[in-house]
Amino acid sequence: MTSNITALQWLEAAKHRRSVYGLASTSKISKEEIQKILEETLSFAPSSYNTQPTRLTLITGEKQREFWNAIQAVAEPILRDFGESVWAQMGPRFEAFKGAHGSVLFWESEDSIKMSQQFHPAAAHMFNEFSDHTNGMHQILVWTALEIAGLGANLQHMQALPGVEDAIKKFCDVPNDWKLKAHLNFGDEAQEHPPVPQKLEYSKTLQVL
Amino acid sequence: MTSNITALQWLEAAKHRRSVYGLASTSKISKEEIQKILEETLSFAPSSYNTQPTRLTLITGEKQREFWNAIQAVAEPILRDFGESVWAQMGPRFEAFKGAHGSVLFWESEDSIKMSQQFHPAAAHMFNEFSDHTNGMHQILVWTALEIAGLGANLQHMQALPGVEDAIKKFCDVPNDWKLKAHLNFGDEAQEHPPVPQKLEYSKTLQVL
Numbered sequence: 471m472t473s474n475i476t477a478l479q480w481l482e483a484a485k486h487r488r489s490v491y492g493l494a495s496t497s498k499i500s501k502e503e504i505q506k507i508l509e510e511t512l513s514f515a516p517s518s519y520n521t522q523p524t525r526l527t528l529i530t531g532e533k534q535r536e537f538w539n540a541i542q543a544v545a546e547p548i549l550r551d552f553g554e555s556v557w558a559q560m561g562p563r564f565e566a567f568k569g570a571h572g573s574v575l576f577w578e579s580e581d582s583i584k585m586s587q588q589f590h591p592a593a594a595h596m597f598n599e600f601s602d603h604t605n606g607m608h609q610i611l612v613w614t615a616l617e618i619a620g621l622g623a624n625l626q627h628m629q630a631l632p633g634v635e636d637a638i639k640k641f642c643d644v645p646n647d648w649k650l651k652a653h654l655n656f657g658d659e660a661q662e663h664p665p666v667p668q669k670l671e672y673s674k675t676l677q678v679l
Numbered sequence: 680m681t682s683n684i685t686a687l688q689w690l691e692a693a694k695h696r697r698s699v700y701g702l703a704s705t706s707k708i709s710k711e712e713i714q715k716i717l718e719e720t721l722s723f724a725p726s727s728y729n730t731q732p733t734r735l736t737l738i739t740g741e742k743q744r745e746f747w748n749a750i751q752a753v754a755e756p757i758l759r760d761f762g763e764s765v766w767a768q769m770g771p772r773f774e775a776f777k778g779a780h781g782s783v784l785f786w787e788s789e790d791s792i793k794m795s796q797q798f799h800p801a802a803a804h805m806f807n808e809f810s811d812h813t814n815g816m817h818q819i820l821v822w823t824a825l826e827i828a829g830l831g832a833n834l835q836h837m838q839a840l841p842g843v844e845d846a847i848k849k850f851c852d853v854p855n856d857w858k859l860k861a862h863l864n865f866g867d868e869a870q871e872h873p874p875v876p877q878k879l880e881y882s883k884t885l886q887v888l
Contacts, residue, residue: 475689475827476827477716479684480684481719481720481824482719483689484723484820485719505885505887508885509881512885513694514875516698518836520877522878522879525886527886533888552801593839595839602812605812606811606815607815607818610724610815610816611690611693614689615687615689618684627802630802630804642886652812667729668729669729669731670721672721675721675734675735676717676718676721676735676736677734677736677851678710678737679737
């Protein structure tokens with residue numbers, strides 16, 4: 471048993487996490503405290519066969535603006551091609567992302583996956599999926615911890631647009647086998663904390679035998 | 680801000696979760712309390728565009744043994760074909776799984792993903808990966824909450840073997856579009872709580888810009 475927290479209290483704290491788009495360039499916790507949250511997550515988050523394919527990048531301060539400028543240089547022409555109304559909607563969102571305090575990037579190491587496939591050939595066909603599962607686990611642990619610490623955050627996947635991932639990899643100068651999975655923007659909350667969005671009824675999502 | 684839990688206390692509680700293979704057929708919390716943990720998780724766990732592709736199944740009590748018998752009927756011949764030494768190792772593990780108190784199955788609804796792809800065509804190529812991320816989030820939230828509640832649990836992926844997923848779908852009588860992602864066995868702990876396995880150095884997994 472752990473300390474004095476019950477399972478429902480732990481989930482109640484987890485429920486505090488939300489997609490917050492109104493973010494300030496400030497952070498009520500220090501870079502060292504944010505880094506500590508990432509290190510703690512890496513110190514215990516599980517992965518199949520403990521293969522640990524997840525990698526993290528922390529970006530803060532002035533680099534956040536440079537980082538989003540690098541993304542925008544590739545993304546803006548594509549979004550304008552979709553239609554000027556798309557850019558009219560996304561442009562202000564880019565400004566908001568740039569104005570946040572920082573980013574956490576969630577990667578997978580493809581070399582790590584290849585190695586796992588060699589060590590565990592019977593499960594080789596499963597490791598890409600396993601990697602996405604553990605990546606999601608890292609995402610929710612970091613995202614929740616940052617929001618419990620008083621920050622707001624939102625999860626982006628700009629790599630859905632062609633060329634953006636290459637621009638991000640170049641900006642971060644990460645190993646070539648790292649593949650971007652998700653990108654969490656964070657900062658002090660500059661809006662009211664939003665409610666939980668509507669969910670499906672349990673009768674549609676939960677089966678009890 | 681939430682209650683009185685700090686981010687590091689929340690992560691410390693999450694760190695209690697481990698892969699526990701020694702499980703008893705009993706549970707110190709009731710079926711209703713377990714179901715409540717699943718419902719709470721479903722009530723707030725995020726998914727891209729709030730598309731909610733995750734589905735859960737809860738199996739407890741006598742059904743746990745029947746369930747693992749259904750898996751074994753398909754898996755045992757395959758594992759014996761790998762070599763009798765494989766079965767000599769896995770046979771006792773199957774007995775341990777059967778002897779646990781229950782299972783939580785984590786599925787994705789493929790119909791849900793297809794619908795998301797139609798609603799959000801620009802991100803259509805991302806939804807399978809997004810689904811695996813949110814599935815992993817549900818896995819870690821449920822697994823952690825059960826362990827904080829005092830149970831032990833281990834995560835299996837027997838669907839890696841051909842035919843097993845079909846046997847599980849038949850046993851549970853779930854909609855045909857549900858695809859199995861992970862399977863958590865749980866019960867009262869019948870072994871010492873294991874330590875966190877060795878992790879890579881942060882210098883290999885964490886980049887700070």
